[in-house]
Amino acid sequence: MSKSIRATAALAAVLASAPILSSATSPAMAWEPTKPVEIVVAAGAGGASDQMARMMQAAIQKNNLMKAPVVVSLKGGASGAEALIYMKSSDGDANKVLIAYSLIYMLPLSAKIPFNWRDLTPVSVVAMDQFVLWDNASGAKTVKEFIAAAKAASSPFKMGGTGSKREDHVLTVFMEKQTGAKFSYLPYKSGGEAATQLVGNHTEANVNNPSENLEVWRAGQVRALCVFDKERISYKTKVTETQSWNDIPTCKEEGLDVQYLMLRAMFLPGKVTPEQQAFYVDLFEKVTKTAEYKDYMEKQALKPIFLKGPEMLKFLEEDDALNKSLMTEAGFVAK
């Protein structure tokens, strides 16, 4: 009785996913998680990774993409190293999936964490995250004014960010190199904290991801000066009363030639079977087609992207090399 139900369900799953499956991966549907699947977040509660994990949890459950329940588990200890070590020590456990970002390249370099993303099983890259230069709504109105203010400041000009020797810190160093201005970088525990501190005027600026400053931007407490990308963010719906994401100029337009994008990618622990890997590639491909995902991309101003297989590997290798050179140039690689 129960066997026939399971067989029918499996068949239904194959049929449902047939249009987007290539013929090579269809036998993979033999595997499906039976225990709750844990989305491992390498950051604190409420941060960009956490929010994304919760969006995926909702997308999977609302659209019945998988029978096993999804739980989000926060492993933000040691600036996210906890999650990396947790994944590394879970070899062969296909019920854990990490939502990774650039820390997989940076943390092993800056803190000598014994971790290499090549030990994990890549599933897919699901989005690229932007960085925006923000200042307090009462501060400078343009990048030029902002840089001039930083140069003229007699006391330390404070730039808030998440963690030390990471994306935010690297961006700050490259802004210094480009402009000759001097910033005092204040590493906070989370992007949310960096946002609150900017609103309270305890820092002059930060380089938060759009999602981290979204609420205070909408509340009119901070101003978006420029986005660190080659092109403007594509979303044109008004987010604040007067501005859409698309209204924010690129930093290059404003004469500050610094660019950085951060991956958001899914990884399984090492030593999982190809069937298990294929299941998750398929699952997250379906996730990127849900309304929840599309909504989230727009709301948080993320760049949609989907990479898997050899394409993803090629991307990871290039991205790793890029991050490594940035970290080296900034002087953040531990000896």
Next chain:
Amino acid sequence: MEAFGLLMHGFAVLMTWKIISLMVVGLVLGIFVGVLPGLGGPNGVAILLPLTFTMDPTSAIVMLSCIYWGALFGGAITSILFNIPGEAWSVATTFDGYPMAQQGKAAEALTAAFTSSFIGSLVAVLLITFLAPMISSFALKFGPPEFFAVYLLTFCSFVGLGREAKHKTVISMALGLLIAGIGMDTVSGTLRMTFGSTDLLRGINFLVAVIGLFGISEILLTMEERLALRGHAAKISLRTVLKVWMDLPKYWATLLRSSVIGCWLGITPGGAIAASFMGYNLAKRFSKDPESFGKGRIEGVFAPETAAHASGTAALLPMLALGIPGSGTAAILLGGLMVWGLNPGPLLFVEHKDFVWGLIASMYLGNVVGLVIVLTTVPIFASILRVPFAAVAPMIVVSCAIGAYAIQNAMFDIWLMLGFGVVGYVFKKIGIPLAPFTLALVLGSRAEDAFRLAMIGSGGSVGVFWSNGLVGTITTLAITLLFWPVIDKAFSGVGRMLRPMAQTP
């Protein structure tokens, strides 16, 4: 009036069968852990925290806070009937509660304890209701120097106002700070004191330490002392309850004083323990008949219980609005909030209105329901203590181990918990207080980060801690409290010199 409307909205959020029944379950569990020696509020909440992970945040926090109220109520039962404080903050309740029980007035003592707990919480909840909307704009004023000043205030008040020997408090705190330094250092982005161990990478979890320090060490002590649990039977009749309630107005001054002390100590992180002792001592000092305290005086039950509950409740306000826990249990609840993706801080009041006001409304409801439950179930809970210790102890140890494991799903944490159990046992034996140690463990790394960020921001000038009225006041207050024993002595010395002079002419 805005607060009133929001509160009504909060009640509306709560009024579902699911939440009401979770509330009752939480209260009963809380009373249970409050009655068991060695468990108690922080441990109870810590152990039961993972149970709530699958719930939505509002149900989860309602259940957890009800466990908290339950533990606060439960601690009084064992203090009065068995002379065993189930909780550190009910130690002061034993002074007069147990003598009353010996005189056959257990029912009066229990009713007095429960009623005053209720009054204490109610005053604190009223305070939270009307202060909460204001607190968020206030909280935005807090930058690194301000945060450090608050942490400094907490540390200093422990040293200056604590009843234990100063050097022991400092030793305990210093050890806590040392252990808090293990793991990733946010400011420099490097690892410290991990000695290449991946288990130490994430640092020493505060909850694991607490379960060991309090739970396991208590079991070790009890084993050593071969404590026989022999208690007084208790049954509360409606008539006793009414009789005690009729007498309440007589003690309004004590109740009011203890409520104020409790609220103040709860908001400036000092904890329920300090509040209960302070409430008791002040009631004694202001009494016309201080000699009768300690011999079974009902006022000696009212005073500490009101203060303990007021501070236990008020401690939730700084936790919600600033992310600074006022007590050990509040610190654990704080951890819980983050698990559910709620970042405590000023924006919590703006972004998660349902949650915040649901919680505040649950404080009202939880206390009313709790009062009814404890008054009716005292005989059942009292019977727990007749179960042989040999049967209860393994259960407690197992629940501690599960609690420690569940926090991060790490076997290493169980060993750590046992290690801390031994540390706690040794500390208790040589009279080193545990509270400063746990406090340093919770606030140590935050205080360090805040200090270093303040230093980066000011370019290394210590003057930043007096750079505006807010931070200056807190820092000065902190330093005053640190040297309070000296100042107090100086003042009473001056007072003694003045008095004879006034009398001579």
